[in-house]
Amino acid sequence: MNVKQLRAFLAVAQCLSFAQAGERLHLSQPALSLTVKSLEDELGGKLLSRTTRSVSLTPEGETLLPLARQLLADWDNTEELLRQRFTLQLGKVSIAAMPSYAGNLLPSALKVFRERYPRVNVAVHDVINEQVLEMVRHRRVELGIGFEPESSSSLLFTPFYMDRFVAVVPVGSPLAEREEVTWGELLREDFIALQRPSAVRLLLEQDLRNQHGKLSVAFESHQLSTIGRMVASGLGVSAVPSLCIQQMRELGAHCVALAEPRIERRIGLMMLADHKLSAAAQALRDVLIECAQEHTLENV
Structure with a gap:
């Protein structure tokens, strides 16, 4: 029949x-x-x-x-x-993104996506970089945004841009008047860091160990917004990826370029190499890549 x-x-x-x-x-x-x-x-x-x-x-x-x-x-x-x-008249897609991206650049990309596909639901998982990788690998989400994995043949990584760390200091600090500060100068102040196992924290400890030894931390938090408020209140200084500059300013802190050493890492989009994306996920991937390219051109 x-x-x-x-x-x-x-x-x-x-x-x-x-x-x-x-x-x-x-x-x-x-x-x-x-x-x-x-x-x-x-x-x-x-x-x-x-x-x-x-x-x-x-x-x-x-x-x-x-x-x-x-x-x-x-x-x-x-x-x-x-x-x-x-035809993307209906649908749902899930994405995981590390907080520094989810809270800064992702909303503008989602706005573009919503204008094009108003009936597609997007679920955003705002989690640390390690959880982004885990959620993609275990197929809990189709797309993830975070730091480039050191090595993973199971993941397809599409780079967005190279992000560098910048210093976050109180507006009234003498360091706020500088165009650039060194890590040595920054670490003389009380340092505020993200808690482990944050990829940002681990990356800083790894890259600073040779020149400055073990990272001494006065305060730590799981949230970037809390760190920004702490710095703005004069509790100390911090360092965050440059994509957080606007967020730190809105929280009342000031950002300054960092040198010696220059710590940077590629940020991009991840998906399973053997996974065929749904129509909704493919459309979101295209919008994210398009918005990342526009952001890169604006900052050239």
């Missing part, structure tokens, strides 16, 4: 006329009769009683009629739902 056979049966059952049903389905009467007969052969008995003057339903045909209506309605609804998803 197939959809074509059910449509033929339903049309004849509703019209009680092969001629009218054929017109509705754009089929010749012989072709329609053959389709109905093939359905009867499949099921093992007559569904329609036909004479030269009239067509009527057999008891078995009466039993099939409401079931055929429901089956075809379900089929049409499923077909329409998938068509809407493929």
